Amino acid sequence: MMMLRMMVMAPLMCIGGIIMAVSKDATLSLVLVVIIPVLAAAIFAVARKGIPLFKAMQVKLDKLNLVLRESLTGVRVIRSFNRIDHEKRRFDQANLDLTDTAIKVNKIMASMMPLMMLILNFSTIAIIWFGGIRINDGNMQVGDLMAFIQYAMQILFSLIMVSMMFVMIPRASASTVRINEVLDTETAIGDAANVRHAAERRGHVEFRDVTFSYPGAEQPALSGITFSAHPGEVTAIIGGTGSGKSTLVSLVMRFYDVERGSILIDGVDVRDMRQQDLRARIGYVPQKAVLFTGTVADNIRYGKEDASDEEVRHAAEIAQASEFILKMQDGFDSVIAQGGTNVSGGQKQRLSIARALVRKPQIYIFDDSFSALDYKTDAKLRAALRQETVDSTVIIVAQRVSTVMDADRIIVLDEGRIAGIGNHRELMNTCEVYREIVSSQLSEEEIA
């Protein structure tokens, strides 16, 4: 705001000052013609020396930041390898480097103000001298001379302001560019013009030769994926980190559009459905449980806004969350802090499961959602879930063989491709990747 005011006022002051000065005494204005280039040259000279140094200083500050951040994240490693002195030296070097540059910059900038003032002041001397001559010749009044000096100062000051703005504007424009980048990003996913509805709504999910790449990626994250998941069945997806498991489930919810092939729900392409309708049918439990500020009940109701107290309680019960909720100070009305920092990881996960359950969706998606639970809770939860999800299509993403072994269908992903589909027994016989995963987790006799 201050900037804007300055930006509008400074040029106006400058132009107005010039008009008034010239109207007072055009000849004396020649002094300004000489002074302005001198002023401009001085500003330019200082800026040319100063700005690269400012940039260098930023780089060195970043370096110092990096060293410090590394020494914070690596504090255990540094201490265990006895490299404290080494880190101290590294920091000291970056520190010294930054200090040297900062001193240089500030020494150069130290000349800026005195230089400007000197030029300004000498221009007044010049004006008085030449003005005096003109007064002596009877071409000018003393009062006009005083006014002229004021105008001259106004002009020169606003010139300095303008040049300062030229230093600041690039900074602001860099921010504008970034903001515009965000604003110009097209919403990649829109609703189709002709929305289609399925004849029958049961939650049948089908992938037909789906290929998908993240924008800018060299290789597709998923390619040639074909399978179907039926209501009343558990479909598990297993594979190593980066094999595309989470990508696959986010395609079901149409967080991204497929590149080739199609995803059908009850025979309708997800791109032909309204996103709201599509997602209303899915209960999603993410890998990283996210809660919002609000009460426990608010968070569960996030899944279904008009859920009755009974429904909320039931969902919490199945998610094995009611026990700890009731132990909290205000039960279901206890407030969750921002980021859910006042509940443990396992509790967060259970609340986020309850949130999905309260929706009573046709399709459940569990993206590695049981990792933070201890064994007893995990077992109880999965037992309760089985009954709850008996008519729904369940898709479970997992890394652990034990989680997926009893699924109706296991899809093994390896580097974005399906390496095998089938139940545990079939895959043991047919799928090399699955065997590798299993053997890295289970012992010989258990496999048999």
Add this chain to the structure above:
Amino acid sequence: MSETRGNQRPAGGWGRGPMGRGPMGGGPGMAMGMPVQKAKNFKATLSRLLGYLKPYKVQLLAVLITAVLSTVFAIVSPKMMGNATTLLFEGMMAKVKGVPGAGIDFDHIFRILLVLGGLYILSASFGYLQQYIMAGVAQRTVYHLRKEVSDKLSRLPLKFFDSRTHGEILSRVVNDVDNISTTLQQSLTQLVTSVVTLVGVIVMMLTISPLMTVMLLLTLPLSLVVIKAIASRSQVYFMGQQKHLGELNGHVEEMYTGHTIVKAFGHEDKSIAKFDDINEKLYQSGWKAQFVSGIIMPLMFFIGNIGFVLICVVGGVLVTKKAIQIGDVQAFIQYARQFSQPITQTANIANIIQSAIASAERVFELLDEQEEVPEAADAQVIASPKGEVRFQNVRFSYKEDVALIENMNIDVKQGQTIAIVGPTGAGKTTLVNLLMRFYEIDGGTITIDGVDITRLERGNLRSLLGMVLQDTWLFNGTIRDNIAYGREGASEEEIVSAAKAAHADHFIRTLPDGYDTVLNEEASNISQGQKQLLTIARAILADPAILILDEATSSVDTRTEVYIQKAMSELMKGRTSFVIAHRLSTIRDADLILVMNNGSVIEQGSHNELLAKGGFYADLYNSQFTGGSVREEAV
């Protein structure tokens, strides 16, 4: 406008020159009347900060003198210029009156202007000198402050780092220190010049005309009242603005982290509506705050102009009465212009200094944190370690009232493998913390080769132990440097053979720059599995007697996974190893299994013993590794 970060302030003070400033005014800093962060104990912090400046006494004195000189010269010049104007006027008047031979005394004016030019040059040079010296003083002071903080960090216990976010610590070392630096660089000298200007201007005005000075000073209380009235009002809005900005940030952050959930549950519209609502509130308080504080400047000018008119009238009367010269009126007007400026500037600087002191206080807080328990005076060194570890009646807790480990006893012989089993996050960090003595135990003893670890030199203790954890830590540097981190002064052959033993040599050589490949800031130019191999190589190079290892929970990619396993078993050969185990084979072959849950050891024994016991381990084993029991329970 919410930030008061120093480096956004333009350098130097405006308008110390004779002509003052145009009617633009307004310190080009923060808006007026904005609330400032205040230090809890201003005086103590200030005097402590001044302590850091002590070594620069001479320089600071020089800064003070040059600042005073520069300002004094700047203050004297309008008066001299007034004399020149008077000469001009008198000469002209004489000419008009037709006094024979009369005219403007250019010789005299030339002499005045010459002196004036000299004064300006002196003023400018002293001004430059003052900033020049201050640059060195401020930056060196800050250098020492940063160094001290960094040294302090290396002496703080792990507890400190675990209880704070990295951002919080970084902000103290970088932002707060930076804030102090710019304040030292700019505001300190500004403060001096402002005060000197104020005093000097008053003195000069008094020498011209006490009457006019009094007239001008009369406007002063008026402006104070105005500022106070408006500032107190604008504070309310600024605080509202701050609050709504916080809410907005909180909302955006929450929606950003949870955006898949927002989408999956179809809450887009609602979250946008909430954003709009907060945004509207922010807009309301924002424009009011800006508007109210924006009024201050025009009002000040208005008051200033009232003073101006008064001066002109009184000055005019005095001139006609020949009480003062016309040049004096000109000079006085210039002084009047200069007069109000240091007042507003001082107010601004006071705010800036306050926020710098608050920063300094945060930095000092960090410097005052309690350090690690010092080493015993007669600290011992184990020269040829065997690797026998013993826990005797160990008691430990992070929080005083929540007991975590009670009466823990383990006896580990040289070369044994101990598997630590349990649900995720069950307490492997605790074990590392205790063995490495990152945390002090509350009771009992931990001994290595029969020596209590509290009696060992810290450096020695840590050289006995090696860690290979899942959260690999590599720094921005070459692969060679990262491996060599394991041992200071390792030779090239040692590094390469460690890499070979860790099965890392092959992949390193496939990289374009081999061992000289520089890992970028996030070390994202090599894969997770390769990072793990590098940390194993580092541990091999360090050659510790006791190892703490972390088995991969997920298959990274199958081939690398195999290498990692091979490298780990290579590393474990002949060493006492604590393994955070996920693989059944490791667990079963272990000499001792520690079953952990919620941070504490609940069972220990060999695989068969524990199975026979039918406790938690048996449950865990059945569920995690066979999947059988869950099924039975569930169906």
